[in-house]
Amino acid sequence: MGEAANLSRRAVMAGVAGTAAAALAPVAQAAGKAPKPLPTGFLWGTATAAHQIEGNNINADLWLAENIKPTLFAEPSLDACDAYHRYEEDIALAAKLGFNAHRFGIEWARIEPEPGKFSEAELDHYLRVLEACHAHGLAPIVTYSHWTVPRWFAMRGGFEHADSSDLFARFAEKATAKLGPLIHAAATFNEANTARALQANPMFKTIAPFARAMFAACAKASGSDRFASVVFADLDKSEANQVLAHEKAFQAIKAGPGDFPVGITIALQAVQGVGEGNKAEAVAAQLVGPWMGAAAKGDFVGMQTYTRILIDKAGLVAAPKGAEMTAAGYEFYPEALGETIRYAAKATGKPIYVTENGIATEDDTRRVAYIDRALAEVRACINDGIDVRGYLHWSLLDNFEWVFGYKQRFGLVAVDRQTFRRTPKPSATYLGKRARANRL
Template sequence: MTRPIPDIAGLSRRAVIAGSVGLAATALSPAPALAATSKPLPKGFWWGTATAAHQIEGNNSNSDFWLAENVKPTLFQEPSLDACDSYHRYEEDIILAAKLGFNAHRFGIEWARIEPEPGRFSEAELDHYLRVMEACHAHGLAPVVTFSHWTVPRWFAAMGGFEHADSPALFARFAERATAKLGPLMAAASTFNEANIARVIQIRPEVKAIEPLVRAMLAACAKAGGTDRFASVLFADLAKSEDNQVRAHELAFEAIKAGPGNFPVGVTISMQDIQGVGDGNKAEAVADAIYGPWIAQAAKADFVGVQTYTRVRVDANGIMPAPKGAELTAAGYEFYPEALEATIRFAAKRTGKPVFVTENGIGTDDDSRRIAYIDRALAGVRACIDDGIDVRGYLHWSLLDNFEWVFGYKQRFGLVAVDRRTFKRTPKQSALHLGARARANRV
């Protein structure tokens, strides 16, 4: 499904110069040898990283999130500004990913750039993403494209986003136009990133406390845009938006599959290992609340994208806090990499479709814990494959330390550190560690 990874020695002089922030420029130790007990994964298995356009590109000023970051009051701790400047440095990032040993690269195409005003499409921006994909192919990375990673154009949010009756047709129009230009170079695509994200957010007990601030922020966005409404995917009113978003997925899926190009199209879902604790636990009800209609939609797609970070324990009263004394990540949730195996099994059983791990990772400043997390998560991937589950790739979140939404730049999920002033990329030991497994295609 993808081209072989070029050997580092075979990279052009231009590639080496462009990737000068890569492995040779670091003082990291060599990647450790794989354990003698490691076993090969299926031929063609995708190893890579996942990114999101708004989180890495920078200056995405036509998007709803850009506005929300800059109004007062806002839930965002800081604005995205230049992010990682990957809009200009995408080739540097792609070369670095290839040098690390990966063969797939998940990234987003930004709707707000491509259609900055309703019905007005930018050929220049489509050409930009075409160049991103050409760079992926030139360096042996399969382009895995996300059509919408939470952000939408400001004009779309101002009309009510997916609460508006016309939203399915508008999103499908964008998908059709983007596919017409980019489809021939896509290796795989998803319509929405974590299509169930609003459900995941709203079921969390602590979210009630921030609801007044969210409402005030959205009201400020509406006022700034001179409208009476402003709707966000992240903070959606599900009663008004979810049916439209499901229909938008269905129409966009059809538009993307119509081509050009011949590649699998799926939907990615935020999944937690939902564990029932004790008699009368509400684990099944919590699962229904988190997934809603999206498992059924994934069952009709070509694949399901599993995006897992931790577990959720549920007793008779609902969601429980992390166990006393449990290790917590920088994002505040439990360090529990074994969750990935459970969600892969759940997704495969419930959908009957091939599984790609489209996100999995940890926010931490202790890179040794990132390495431990990766190894334990991959052990679960290995167990699933050994049991005959069709797992086709592992895309780690994330390549870069980037803009983590409302938390700004304080949480670092990247395999590669990014200097906030110079944008210099510095691979961490975890980058070499995961890259060694990718090169060997063994766990």
């Protein structure tokens, strides 16, 4: 894989996404200003993704990509965390830790393994996951599509195909018919701007040939002349269709059954300008494209923030000399969350849920420090009147981190790769206590 192996998790799968205007200054709470109470029903929880934790998602496009040669993936997902079978254990653990919400994905490739052929058994499985959430007092936040798609969908060209929006809306309608009454909130797409953000990254030129070779091999293995993923899609062919897919799925989900807010999640890192004539605002706009406008038409926007990026007049600037770096290769900068919340609230006028925020590290004390500083930013935003309704940490489990396999550990809970034993880290207890006390 050459240089591609050195790209960070978010650089590869979400690029250097971000849209915080450079002019945004760090937030400072006015001296003596009394903290505002948290909103009624503020959600505290963790976020997961179906493909990253369930295991053996054999009908998904990325399952094939993981197991083909050549591949960008350091290792295949295989059993992942075996959460497909151990979901009740995980949900019970999250509740025991003190959380009141749980974000998870339903896997399209399981529910519709062949075009138009829906599995009632798999829908029943996700119904049981929802029931387990309610039984343990966790509000279920459902993601309808977290980067993976059915293999048959990728073979047709994914969202590059003209009828892709109708196919995704059909899936959303079918899933909602079964699951809707038990859903608390839902997002159509996870980090919908991922392909745009990745392709704006200067490192994309390095990884693109590897990606093309991998997906060419997938197409050949599938007996197709194409194989298009969500992450590496041709934006000129796919983005308008995916926006339309979001809009149609939004309407299908809102039609019920169930009555819950529906939105979209966007990858946002704080974009900060450096020096005269910097291009921070232009880069921010490029990274988000049409997706902030799409979010403004929904019920909420999900904020997914990990760090900041620095932009001067020539483009991307390296992190400051001596800056602490995470195990994922980007700067330790939890303060980015406050900037992105403010940007999204101003841009959309919609309530904000922090649907992902976290750190890859082997030193759990740094995770605690990251959480502490990130929550201070959420508190400052709420104090200033911004409608923030929840904080969902990435992630509950150390899981399959896409092309980097199992080496990057974002979890509050460690997972033994052989026995699948779950072991909460001190950070899990720390965040759980904050959640139980409802204290930012």
